[in-house]
Amino acid sequence: MQHLTKQFIDNHWVESQGQRRLAVTDPYHQRQIAEVTTGDPADVDAAVTAARRSQSAWQALGGDGRAPYLEAFATHLEQRRESLMRLSSTNNGKALAEAAIDLDDAIACYRYYAGQARALEARQGRLVEHGMEGVSARTYEDPAGVVGLITPWNFPLVTSAWKIAPALAAGCTVVFKPSEVTPLPEQALAEIAEAIDLPAGVLNLVHGDGEGIGAPLTAHPGIDKLSFTGSNAVGAKVMRAAAEGIRGVSLELGGKSPILVLDDAEVEQAADWVMAGIYFNSGQICSATSRLLVHHSLADALYDALGRRIDAIRLGDPLADDTDMGPMTSARQRQSVEDYLAIAAEEGLVAVRDARHRTLPKQGEFIAPTLFRDVPTSSRLWREEIFGPVLCARSVASEAEAIELANDSDFGLAATVISGDTERARRVGRALRAGSIWVNSEQLVMPEAGWGGFKHSGIGRELGPWGLAAYLEVKHLIGPE
Numbered sequence: 001m002q003h004l005t006k007q008f009i010d011n012h013w014v015e016s017q018g019q020r021r022l023a024v025t026d027p028y029h030q031r032q033i034a035e036v037t038t039g040d041p042a043d044v045d046a047a048v049t050a051a052r053r054s055q056s057a058w059q060a061l062g063g064d065g066r067a068p069y070l071e072a073f074a075t076h077l078e079q080r081r082e083s084l085m086r087l088s089s090t091n092n093g094k095a096l097a098e099a100a101i102d103l104d105d106a107i108a109c110y111r112y113y114a115g116q117a118r119a120l121e122a123r124q125g126r127l128v129e130h131g132m133e134g135v136s137a138r139t140y141e142d143p144a145g146v147v148g149l150i151t152p153w154n155f156p157l158v159t160s161a162w163k164i165a166p167a168l169a170a171g172c173t174v175v176f177k178p179s180e181v182t183p184l185p186e187q188a189l190a191e192i193a194e195a196i197d198l199p200a201g202v203l204n205l206v207h208g209d210g211e212g213i214g215a216p217l218t219a220h221p222g223i224d225k226l227s228f229t230g231s232n233a234v235g236a237k238v239m240r241a242a243a244e245g246i247r248g249v250s251l252e253l254g255g256k257s258p259i260l261v262l263d264d265a266e267v268e269q270a271a272d273w274v275m276a277g278i279y280f281n282s283g284q285i286c287s288a289t290s291r292l293l294v295h296h297s298l299a300d301a302l303y304d305a306l307g308r309r310i311d312a313i314r315l316g317d318p319l320a321d322d323t324d325m326g327p328m329t330s331a332r333q334r335q336s337v338e339d340y341l342a343i344a345a346e347e348g349l350v351a352v353r354d355a356r357h358r359t360l361p362k363q364g365e366f367i368a369p370t371l372f373r374d375v376p377t378s379s380r381l382w383r384e385e386i387f388g389p390v391l392c393a394r395s396v397a398s399e400a401e402a403i404e405l406a407n408d409s410d411f412g413l414a415a416t417v418i419s420g421d422t423e424r425a426r427r428v429g430r431a432l433r434a435g436s437i438w439v440n441s442e443q444l445v446m447p448e449a450g451w452g453g454f455k456h457s458g459i460g461r462e463l464g465p466w467g468l469a470a471y472l473e474v475k476h477l478i479g480p481e
């Protein structure tokens with residue numbers, strides 16, 4: 001069993017006084033695979049102090065000087081690909097193919113922000129076009145300073161890459177708290193920082209849970225900016241802490257994203273997209289398209305096509321090649337989804353496929369893929385994020401009704417439109433209030449395009465130039481020519 005007893009602070013593995021030990025589990029075998037001695041508030045303080053001390057030298061390296069470190073992160077992740085995939089799969093319960101996506105998207109992100117660091121350097125001191133005679137104005141983009149980064153457990157490597165890579169590219173220094181549920185893949189980032197001789201204090205990692213480490217980090221006066229990915233309830237706490245200290249904050253929160261199947265869609269193709277949007281990663285995706293709005297003329301045929309596909313999903317050992325869907329990441333998450341299934345039973349929802357009627361593997365925190373039809377828009381299952389393999393569907397009479405119901409949500413992270421006419425699908429997509437709209441596709445993510453939510457799905461954007469801007473402060477130098 002692996003013991004993570006040290007925090008990575010100022011390029012030293014620090015033996016923490018850590019009063020608490022957290023068990024790290026393998027949700028398929030339902031056994032403990034590691035133990036983490038958490039840091040304590042003194043470790044947070046030491047990490048922030050180290051990050052503060054190193055920040056100006058890191059900034060002074062310039063984007064060109066920082067870019068090679070980001071490339072080295074990508075290269076080292078690539079070199080560890082096989083072992084990291086297996087580790088991530090074991091700790092997270094995700095099938096190997098899903099672990100590969102987590103890792104490959106993270107690698108692409110570090111590479112992309114190496115390029116962005118160079119582009120940032122090239123545009124420093126850019127002249128502003130204006131109409132004032134004899135005056136010169138130039139823009140510079142400075143790093144926000146010391147940033148506190150907090151991530152969840154569902155895609156540990158990619159959610160952390162989306163923060164760490166742009167923060168380092170911008171010239172910020174980092175105190176990172178990974179999820180206590182999946183600390184093993186993310187521990188590798190500190191090991192890589194050491195292996196590539198990242199200057200001391202630039203990336204610090206402190207393990208722990210939300211109350212023990214997350215809260216002291218968000219409240220620390222030495223933090224200039226917070227970036228958080230996780231649930232809405234915790235996001236609100238992070239925002240409150242940011243308000244107390246008047247710190248910048250970016251939030252990537254939950255979703256309840258719609259998928260619209262228009263009347264001209266081809267049913268079998270549409271069924272493939274619907275499946276990809278909800279059952280991938282056992283439904284534990286913030287951008288899962290978990291509300292299906294299908295034109296009534298196609299509804300029965302689509303439910304039939306989905307039922308056949310659901311029956312074909314192979315549940316099992318995430319490390320096995322013939323597994324399509326692994327267990328939920330934790331007993332807690334399985335219980336949370338089961339609570340929703342109990343609500344569905346109380347509400348009398350009609351299941352096309354019901355998790356409770358399927359034989360599950362003998363071990364593991366499994367929830368079988370589930371599909372409810374004719375779900376009322378007032379149902380809690382229609383309105384709340386379930387974060388599991390549960391799809392809620394209802395039929396609609398028109399495109400206008402589909403758009404109206406799609407937008408009738410507190411969330412606005414993503415949406416999908418399926419149509420036989422791509423131009424029509426794009427037009428409908430423009431009418432939806434969400435950060436990522438997939439047109440005849442599902443869950444495509446690229447580092448060049450922004451990521452983030454409207455409404456309660458978050459504040460700010462990750463990825464693309466916007467993801468870098470989140471860690472920059474713009475300043476103007478203006479005076480006589």
Ligand code: NAD
Nearest residue numbers: 151152153178179209210214215230231234252253254286
């Ligand atoms: P969570 O909010 O429970 O935990 C997220 C992180 O916050 C963890 O590291 C946790 O230790 C920490 N935390 C908990 N309490 C804290 C506190 N008081 N102060 C500071 N930090 C604290 O979320 P989770 O269960 O790990 O992840 C699932 C959620 O994440 C879902 O709602 C999902 O939609 C969301 N998510 C969003 C995105 C996105 O890009 N929008 C991506 C992935 C996950």
